[in-house]
Amino acid sequence: MTPTPELPVDPDVDLRVPADRGELAAHPAAVLGAIAAGGALGALARAGLQATFPHPPTGFPWATFGINVVGSLLIGVLMAVLTARPAGPLLRPFLGVGVLGGFTTFSTYVVDTQQAVTAGAPGTALAYLAATLVGALLAVWTGDTVTSRLLVRAGGAAR
Template sequence: MTQPDEFRVDPDVDLHVPADRGELAAHPAAVLGAIAAGGVLGALARAGAQAAFPHPPTGFPWATFGINVSGCLLIGALMAVLTARPAGPLVRPFLGVGVLGGYTTFSTYVVEAHRAVLAGAPGTALAYLAATVLGALLAVWTGDAVAGRLLARAGGGEAR
């Protein structure tokens, strides 16, 4: 049995936004291609950063922490920009879902915390878990707030 559209959940596309629903239905290969292309770029950037800044199993994973926090900052800014100035139908899937979704890595975050516990550093794991969640939430809020203010200033409107 299928559910009505209002009950289906797709984390990559907001079916309540007519542009998302229409583009995905009209050109599913283009949307998926944009996500895949962006994902490759984001994952390569993440892999490069993690290779440049390795850490021991008991050490704080600064590379992944920086990746997740900076990615969340950019996601907040991107959503503010796209809310204020809608772009083409493939911009959000490419940049938001693809590039930034491939760049951020909360699965690695969990694996690294688990490895720290297994290596005998539960304090590091707990600090990493808490700092990442707090840092990511603050980064999304900051990216949205700063971008919203800059856009309002540039457009002569009010800050969000």
């Protein structure tokens, strides 16, 4: 028996969904370029917000909290839109992985938590840890659910 050649697989692509398989048609260099360009834009937006709204080590990091919750909401919106109306093979990598991946910053979330604990504010660290986790999960669910319902009402594809 001749082995079948392996296709390059993006773990976010469901190969059982024809629209998702379309993403595999893009050249890997184009996908990486789209992700890099989007990531640069997202990271610049995040850095600008964090510079505009700094916080002391013992204070609640509102900028990072807001960035992660808003970014999670937008990820939910994007996934609902792309599920209802599939787009070109570079849109999800550019917006989802690049822009929103560069914008959200769960690594800074962990660093902010560690700094608050080290600075003697474990209560702030625990509140921030829990609020970000719950806020981000609720935001992505809300973005996906509300957008899906709006798209169905507007005549988009039903789930």
